[in-house]
Amino acid sequence: MVTDAILNLAKRIKSIADTGLVYNTNDYDRERYAELLEISHELTSTLIGQPVEVIRNFYAPNKDYPTPKVDVRGLLLNEAGEILLAREMADGKWTLPGGWADIGLSPSQVIEKEFREETGLEVKATRLLAVFDKRCHPHPPQAFYVYKFGLLCEVTGELRLQKGFDILDVGFFPVDQLPELSEDRILRSQIELLxxxxxxxxxxxxxD
Structure with missing residues (x-):
């Protein structure tokens, strides 16, 4: 889609501007990179329909070389081969348990923590299944540039589901009977591949 292509260009402009603001050596360059950064914010604002002030505040102040954000998702199957999904309070739709990677935690530690918080289950990450670049898949437009890790998990304790404070529901679903998915977080094609x-x-x- 044209919108996605332009949004990706806006992200690239922001990355160039962030890098320039970190490594520039004179005031003239700093002003130009700051202008580029503002242009990227205005483009993103127009494309995703949010005020430019929201876009500015959405990004943490840059202090280092800009890199993609990392989202970690876990695939857990029951004995019937059904997939565990969590229903997000944010949009009322379903996704694989998971979330943003935390500094100081490995990907496996992140997903084990997310399962505990979202589903009440103690799990162990056993295998890396996939690394997705969201740009390469038909997700809705998003301000961040994101890599998504898909990890296979297994239950280590009792299989008793208990939804977290920001989760509406949790449950197992056959792969061919998935509910409405939160496509900003996961796509049907990605779940099927995992x-x-x-x-x-x-x-x-x-x-990717």
Whole structure:
């Protein structure tokens, strides 16, 4: 889509501006990079329909070389081969448990924490299934540039579901009967690919 392509250009402009603001050596360059940063904010504001002030505040102040954000999602299957999903309070739709990576935690520690907080389950991450670049998949437009990790998980304790404070519901679903998904977080095609890879022992992880 044209909007997605332009949004990706806005993200690239922001990345160039952030890098320039970190590494510039004179005031003239700093002014130009600051102007580029503002242009990227205005473009993003127009494309996603949010006020430019919201876009400015959405990004943490840059202090280092800009890199993509990391989202970690976990695939957990029950004995019937059904997939555990969590229903997000934010939009009322379903997704694989997970969220943004935390500084100081490994990807496996992040997903184990997210399962505990969102579903009440103690799990262990056992295998990397995929690394998705959201730009390469038909997600809705988003301000951040995001890599998404998909990890296979298994329950280590009792299989008793208990939804977290920001989760409306949790439950298992057959792969061919998935509910309405929160497509900003996960796509049906991605779940189907993770499910397929989980059943292929010894297969290599998918990556974009």
């Amino acid at each position: 499910y397929k890879l989980a059943g292929e022992r010894g297969s290599a992880a998918y990556f």
